[in-house]
Amino acid sequence: MSSLFEPVIGLEVHVQLTTDTKIFCGCSTEFGRTPNSQTCPVCLGLPGALPVLNRQVVENAIKAGLATNCRIAPRSVFARKNYFYPDLPKGYQISQFELPICEHGWLDIETEGRGPQRIGITRIHMEEDAGKLLHAEGEGGSRVDLNRACTPLLEIVSEPDMRSADEAIAYLKKLHQIVVYLGICDGNLEEGSFRCDANVSVRPRGQEEFGTRAELKNINSFRFIREAIDYEIERQIELIEDGGTVIQETRLFDSDKGTTRSMRGKEEAHDYRYFPDPDLLPLTVAPEWVERVRTELPELPEAKLARYQQELGLKPYDAEVLTADRKVAEYFEACLARHDNPKLCANWVQGDIQRKLNETGLAVNAIPVTPELLAGLLKRIDDKSISSNIAKQVFELIWESGKDADTIIEEKGLKQVTDSGAIEALVDEVLANCQPQVEQYRSGQTKVLGFMVGQVMKASRGKANPQLVNELLRKKLD
Amino acid sequence: MPFIDLNLQQLQSKLAGGEFSSRELTRAYLDRINATGGSLNSFITICEESAMAAAEAADIRRKKGDAAPLTGIPLAVKDIFNTEGIRTTAGSRILENYVAPYDATAVARLKEQGAVLLGKLNMDEFAMGSSNENSAAGPCRNPWDPSKVPGGSSGGSAAAVAARQAVATLGTDTGGSIRQPAGHCGVVGLKPTYGRVSRYGVIAYASSLDQVGPLARTVGDCALLLQAVAGYDPADSTSVDTPVPDYSAALGEDVRGLKIGLPKEYFIDGLDADVKQAVETAVAVYRDLGAEIVEVSLPHTDYAVACYYLVATAEASSNLARYDGVRYGRRIDNGSGLIDMYCSSRAEGFGDEVKRRIMLGTYALSSGYYDAYYLRAQKVRTLIRDDFNKAFDQVDLLLTPVSPTPAFKLGEKVNDPLQMYLSDIFTIPVNLAGTCAMSVPCGFSGQNLPIGLQLIGRPFGEETLLRAGHAYQQVTEWHLQKAKI
Numbered sequence: 001m002s003s004l005f006e007p008v009i010g011l012e013v014h015v016q017l018t019t020d021t022k023i024f025c026g027c028s029t030e031f032g033r034t035p036n037s038q039t040c041p042v043c044l045g046l047p048g049a050l051p052v053l054n055r056q057v058v059e060n061a062i063k064a065g066l067a068t069n070c071r072i073a074p075r076s077v078f079a080r081k082n083y084f085y086p087d088l089p090k091g092y093q094i095s096q097f098e099l100p101i102c103e104h105g106w107l108d109i110e111t112e113g114r115g116p117q118r119i120g121i122t123r124i125h126m127e128e129d130a131g132k133l134l135h136a137e138g139e140g141g142s143r144v145d146l147n148r149a150c151t152p153l154l155e156i157v158s159e160p161d162m163r164s165a166d167e168a169i170a171y172l173k174k175l176h177q178i179v180v181y182l183g184i185c186d187g188n189l190e191e192g193s194f195r196c197d198a199n200v201s202v203r204p205r206g207q208e209e210f211g212t213r214a215e216l217k218n219i220n221s222f223r224f225i226r227e228a229i230d231y232e233i234e235r236q237i238e239l240i241e242d243g244g245t246v247i248q249e250t251r252l253f254d255s256d257k258g259t260t261r262s263m264r265g266k267e268e269a270h271d272y273r274y275f276p277d278p279d280l281l282p283l284t285v286a287p288e289w290v291e292r293v294r295t296e297l298p299e300l301p302e303a304k305l306a307r308y309q310q311e312l313g314l315k316p317y318d319a320e321v322l323t324a325d326r327k328v329a330e331y332f333e334a335c336l337a338r339h340d341n342p343k344l345c346a347n348w349v350q351g352d353i354q355r356k357l358n359e360t361g362l363a364v365n366a367i368p369v370t371p372e373l374l375a376g377l378l379k380r381i382d383d384k385s386i387s388s389n390i391a392k393q394v395f396e397l398i399w400e401s402g403k404d405a406d407t408i409i410e411e412k413g414l415k416q417v418t419d420s421g422a423i424e425a426l427v428d429e430v431l432a433n434c435q436p437q438v439e440q441y442r443s444g445q446t447k448v449l450g451f452m453v454g455q456v457m458k459a460s461r462g463k464a465n466p467q468l469v470n471e472l473l474r475k476k477l478d
Numbered sequence: 479m480p481f482i483d484l485n486l487q488q489l490q491s492k493l494a495g496g497e498f499s500s501r502e503l504t505r506a507y508l509d510r511i512n513a514t515g516g517s518l519n520s521f522i523t524i525c526e527e528s529a530m531a532a533a534e535a536a537d538i539r540r541k542k543g544d545a546a547p548l549t550g551i552p553l554a555v556k557d558i559f560n561t562e563g564i565r566t567t568a569g570s571r572i573l574e575n576y577v578a579p580y581d582a583t584a585v586a587r588l589k590e591q592g593a594v595l596l597g598k599l600n601m602d603e604f605a606m607g608s609s610n611e612n613s614a615a616g617p618c619r620n621p622w623d624p625s626k627v628p629g630g631s632s633g634g635s636a637a638a639v640a641a642r643q644a645v646a647t648l649g650t651d652t653g654g655s656i657r658q659p660a661g662h663c664g665v666v667g668l669k670p671t672y673g674r675v676s677r678y679g680v681i682a683y684a685s686s687l688d689q690v691g692p693l694a695r696t697v698g699d700c701a702l703l704l705q706a707v708a709g710y711d712p713a714d715s716t717s718v719d720t721p722v723p724d725y726s727a728a729l730g731e732d733v734r735g736l737k738i739g740l741p742k743e744y745f746i747d748g749l750d751a752d753v754k755q756a757v758e759t760a761v762a763v764y765r766d767l768g769a770e771i772v773e774v775s776l777p778h779t780d781y782a783v784a785c786y787y788l789v790a791t792a793e794a795s796s797n798l799a800r801y802d803g804v805r806y807g808r809r810i811d812n813g814s815g816l817i818d819m820y821c822s823s824r825a826e827g828f829g830d831e832v833k834r835r836i837m838l839g840t841y842a843l844s845s846g847y848y849d850a851y852y853l854r855a856q857k858v859r860t861l862i863r864d865d866f867n868k869a870f871d872q873v874d875l876l877l878t879p880v881s882p883t884p885a886f887k888l889g890e891k892v893n894d895p896l897q898m899y900l901s902d903i904f905t906i907p908v909n910l911a912g913t914c915a916m917s918v919p920c921g922f923s924g925q926n927l928p929i930g931l932q933l934i935g936r937p938f939g940e941e942t943l944l945r946a947g948h949a950y951q952q953v954t955e956w957h958l959q960k961a962k963i
Contacts, residue, residue: 048679091799273843278685
């Protein structure tokens with residue numbers, strides 16, 4: 001990337017809210033049902049039908065606003081965004097325009113090269129989603145499915161405060177983490193529950209004013225967002241360096257080619273003719289409501305991260321891995337509640353559990369090793385009933401059978417041997433069989449001790465307490 | 479006395495007394511409609527079968543002793559109310575075969591009481607017009623003189639009552655669409671306070687102005703019908719959750735000591751001499767009844783029509799966007815793409831006046847013009863509302879003419895939209911202020927055309943309107959005159 005130019009990135013994120021019913025009617029929001037089975041006169045935009053605001057949507061918007069340090073507007077207004085499209089049944093989308101529910105927020109991110117950065121959040125507003133067009137194979141024309149019409153969305157608009165694709169991803173991941181933590185969005189990028197449009201421009205380094213921006217749409221994974229932004233930055237720089245000018249336009253990301261292409265034409269000429277929706281009264285949010293929501297907010301990732309380090313004494317890396325996903329953190333905390341050894345719990349959750357999640361693709365709340373079962377295993381490590389190596393075997397057996405650690409240790413006879421008499425017999429046997437090593441050791445090559453410990457462990461089929469073996473060997477050799 | 483000459487109150491007591499059945503009554507009304515409806519063109523749809531079935535059900539309900547006030551009463555509604563299973567056109571080609579899958583709240587409330595729906599009444603397309611000439615079903619005519627318009631947009635609702643095709647009807651009023659045709663047809667028409675009656679299921683013209691209301695021959699009958707439809711509806715966020723008083727109870731009181739204001743801006747030079755005289759005579763009647771008459775001022779009256787044609791058309795341009803040929807209604811598809819389908823469907827589906835208002839409203843909301851037109855109109859609207867609030871600090875009611883002239887000839891103003899718009903000059907400010915008003919017959923012109931007086935009340939002051947209107951009808955006989963049809 002040319003260092004003569006600085007990219008400027010702002011993001012608009014559409015978060016689909018996980019309310020049971022739609023934003024302006026009582027229809028279900030469930031995904032994947034028979035087309036048009038979840039509709040009524042309101043979301044079909046039939047003549048005479050009127051919208052009624054779903055209070056849960058407002059509550060979720062307040063949660064998002066508080067979690068991103070926004071000011072919650074005591075009075076906000078729904079507006080109509082007018083345009084024609086077959087998936088938009090009323091010919092307008094009910095959104096918020098001049099007076100959104102949340103404004104003036106921010107999120108802090110870590111960046112490479114620029115240190116910690118505060119990314120401004122311009123606004124968060126509520127709006128309804130449109131339906132979907134289905135293009136059936138072999139049939140002429142298109143079909144309209146309005147199940148999704150009128151499902152609730154939050155649009156979260158950032159300031160143009162990011163300077164690289166990395167920073168954009170850091171911001172997005174943080175935002176994603178927050179809305180999932182809040183329980184207001186399922187966070188599924190592929191199904192479109194968390195959609196991102198990126199406004200990208202470049203400017204000569206040191207220049208105050210922004211360059212002309214392109215709006216990138218149609219990006220449905222973090223990887224694609226990075227690719228789209230990087231491609232677009234390169235494209236704009238090359239264009240300028242070749243003497244061209246960037247034009248303000250919407251560009252679609254093509255994930256097959258890793259490029260963006262213009263969708264110029266009528267889309268660009270839109271005048272949405274926003275005006276306050278006369279069917280909905282201005283929304284007033286009492287301060288008591290905001291305060292109640294504030295007290296009910298769950299512990300957010302940032303606070304959790306700090307607590308894990310300060311109170312539980314976890315390393316920054318461990319704390320970060322554990323808090324990345326609210327469900328993983330909940331799993332960890334459930335385990336910790338039953339076995340109070342933060343470091344051991346953390347090691348196992350971000351180690352073996354995480355590995356299993358990656359291998360199986362299962363969600364953490366769907367795995368056979370429940371927090372109770374894991375805690376049962378960790379107890380046996382800490383009371384030295386089994387060694388860490390045996391614990392790994394037991395873990396696999398718990399995963400396969402769903403039985404608890406004690407049952408498995410009992411059934412398989414895996415209890416660690418801590419009886420020094422029994423171990424001493426094994427030690428003597430090994431010393432007798434390893435005369436050359438014994439001599440090497442006595443001549444100062446103490447490294448061979450490890451070999452002999454291994455031999456004893458092998459003879460005990462792993463059940464001997466390694467520390468005890470060590471001590472006994474030294475005693476006999478020195 | 480034949481059924482059709484009885485008023486709603488009388489029908490109620492005779493049905494209750496078993497003097498006749500709802501079936502007999504409904505049959506008589508359907509016969510009357512079939513005999514006179516064709517020449518007047520007051521109905522777009524006549525619901526003969528379902529009406530008779532509803533009448534039968536009402537008779538059974540009455541026998542069970544379970545009758546509500548409107549059980550078995552034959553009524554008709556403007557074709558702007560959605561009616562489940564019955565065609566609802568809004569007077570437009572674009573909805574010429576549209577059948578709604580649900581009832582408007584107002585219709586549902588009538589049905590719950592067991593009222594009989596005779597049919598759907600003619601109207602200006604999407605309630606846009608003052609003469610009922612902008613109807614895809616053709617113009618409705620004035621029962622007093624078929625060469626004259628009945629007024630609009632609820633022309634059919636007023637004409638049907640005047641022609642005794644229904645004892646009472648429902649209309650909607652956005653800028654005078656109940657009161658002006660009521661005045662032109664010599665019947666009572668009440669526009670309640672904005673939010674008093676649910677708009678759910680009423681096809682929207684201008685959402686912040688539209689309001690449902692009753693038309694009938696007597697003030698008392700309007701009170702009965704308003705009683706049935708008024709009240710909060712959770713399906714309409716703009717309906718107001720305030721208790722509905724007993725409107726009929728208000729009718730007993732006299733008007734002694736009531737302060738009635740005459741806004742000087744409404745008694746202007748262009749006022750027709752017959753109208754002026756009739757209204758002044760009505761003022762004298764009130765004075766004789768013991769009301770105190772004072773002059774008041776509504777200083778921003780001059781801006782009302784301009785303000786209305788910005789606010790109403792802006793909202794309409796958006797409200798009518800859903801008629802795009804995609805999901806329901808008329809679709810013209812020449813196979814040349816989506817945009818062409820949109821354009822053709824709307825070009826052929828909408829009439830000229832609707833297109834004119836969509837264009838006006840689109841312009842008023844366009845970026846670069848929004849502040850100068852829409853936003854400014856909203857500010858003017860606030861000033862107009864303040865005018866009324868100040869006036870109501872001094873008086874209990876306002877009294878004005880309904881329209882500057884009696885009903886005009888068909889075709890007289892169709893090519894002069896501005897002249898047509900001015901026929902609503904006295905009714906429009908009330909919608910902008912959001913308050914209630916009623917049109918009451920108060921005389922006839924030299925050409926024997928009805929003249930109406932308008933009573934304007936405080937927000938949610940329907941009781942005072944009804945009380946004053948009823949007192950007037952107790953001492954006058956204008957409402958007892960019958961159109962010769």
